[in-house]
Amino acid sequence: MNIKEIDTKYVLPTYARADVEFVSGKNATLFDSSGKKYIDFTSGIGVVSVGHANEQVSKALCKQLSQITHISNLYYMAPQALAAQKVVQASGYDMQCFFANSGAEANEGAIKIVRKHGERDGEIKRYKIITLNHSFHGRTITTVKATGQESMHNYFGPFPDGFVYADGIDEIASLLDDHTAAVMIELIQGEGGVEPQDKAKVQALAKLLKDKEIPLIVDEVQTGCYRVGEFTASQAYGITPEIITLAKGIGGGVPVGIVMTTLKHVLSAGDHGSTFGGNYLSARAVCEVVDILSQMKQSGDLEIGSLMFNQALEKFYEKHKDIFTQKVGIGMMCGLRTKDAKTLNSIINNARDAGVMVLKAGRNTLRFLPPLTITKEEIDEGFQALESAVSAL
Ligand SMILES: Cc1ncc(COP(=O)(O)O)c(C=O)c1O
Known part of the structure; x- marks a missing residue:
């Protein structure tokens, strides 16, 4: 055969x-x-x-493979700590990272953070997440439901509750209520058809959400890692989201997903985790990719x-x-x-x-x-x- x-x-x-x-x-x-x-x-x-x-990446990965590939997240791993440092420094945001294995998984992590953050007041449970029509956030049961495309909601229910779809950035404000845990958007919808959002509207939305203390998640699985000229599209749009998710280009071909967030104290030990996330191999790939591209940015x-x-x-x-x-x-x-x-x-x-x-x-x-x-x-x-x-x- x-x-x-x-x-x-x-x-x-x-x-x-x-x-x-x-x-x-x-x-x-x-x-x-x-x-x-x-x-x-x-x-x-x-x-x-x-x-x-890429010669630099493959050399570094071969060297890493010959030393140690995996030991689990129960121990410190230099490449993971260094990858987090490089990613945060390249972004210029005051954030911390969680390492996953894909874009969908990074978005799952982001959703867990805002859902736990939304529980903070006890009485009013903030659980709703507003996303956009024509968005794409992944293929897991939760991220499929977060995706604002009805054709993707066939067959696989029941889905997790609480996703609300806005027809565009303009409609989001009218959908916010006491139960809103977060808004999740792509700054340029990728799978939806290479659809950039309007910068002024995004900035106004980011300000409104800050005023209301509602976290903004920017799904940068496709736009991140210098794809649009800056390390994140959020920087290019001049906003500071509470959460940015990365995957795709950040590993240069090695599967990696990253959740970056200013909400550093929401998750505690045991709330979230991953067997593979940020292991020696994938984290080493992130280090090399960010080094190469940040140097290209500088030059x-x-x-x-x-x-x-x-x-x-x-x-x-x-x-x-x-x-x-x-x-x-x-x-x-x-x-x-x-x-x-x-x-x-x-x-x-x-x-x-x-x-x-x-x-x-x-x-x-x-x-x-x-x-x-x-x-x-x-x-x-x-x-x-x-x-x-x-x-x-
Ligand atoms: C914006 C966005 N989010 C999430 C995903 C899902 O990423 P993955 O396929 O790595 O799970 C994609 C994939 O195309 C994407 O473009």
Whole structure:
């Protein structure tokens, strides 16, 4: 049996896989099992922030693996403490971290913090969490319910209570009541279609919540780790949330989720935990990724890469206004609204045939999440392939 046959026989069919098997990569370049080359404008859905097979990360991980990989959270682990320090310092916020293994799990941790925080007065139980329609917060039972997409609430009930959906930032104020434990938002909705929130509205919401002492959770699973130019999108929006969740790009390909919070005294020993969270391996990956990207931020290379990518995307968009209606996004989280969903699917398939990987978001957005280390040559080669993809429509 070949890999496709083995996968089909033994792996549950929860993904509609494209018929390609990648075997190696370097930065934003990938190779499949037939030796065909691709340019990766997806970074594995925003994960491989420092590129495929990053030399600094792989060297550090190999060294770590040869020393110690795991011992549990019952003991101090230098890489975890250092990863927390680097993450907090990169953010500039006065926060502490909890380490989990994925974005959904980080959001679960955030929800536990605000639910316990909401119990503080005893009499009025604050349990409601307001999230936005078209949001995406994960696939666990709780984070599926936190996700403001009704189509994701089929089959799996009963769900945890207390999630309320707002139609946009504007509607949140009218939904706040004595039982509101928190508001949870993405500053740029990713899966929902690369939809940035309005900065002034977000700042007004953050101020209102501070006045009412209601914590704001910003889900930065996709926007975090320099994706939009700053370490967090919250910094770019000029707000200080009580909780920020990170995952995806922060581990550079190693599964990590992080809850960062100013609410340092809500959880006590035993309230929350994880067997794997922040072990030597994943925490070492976080240390290396943050070191690499914060250095790129300081040197200006991060901004240069983002400018080069956006210039190429703008040029491509200007040339194909018959197919695309708008360029959207911030930094290296960007997209092109496509006139119809059918064309969008064809572009993605043609692009893969032409040797460039792109993503879909929402109903009609062609999404780009390139590695933050992508080179000029890779950008040029990727857009050349994308030209062939659209001319083959
Ligand atoms: C904003 C956001 N939150 C949460 C998640 C869930 O992350 P994970 O798949 O690592 O559980 C995602 C994944 O796409 C996401 O984009």
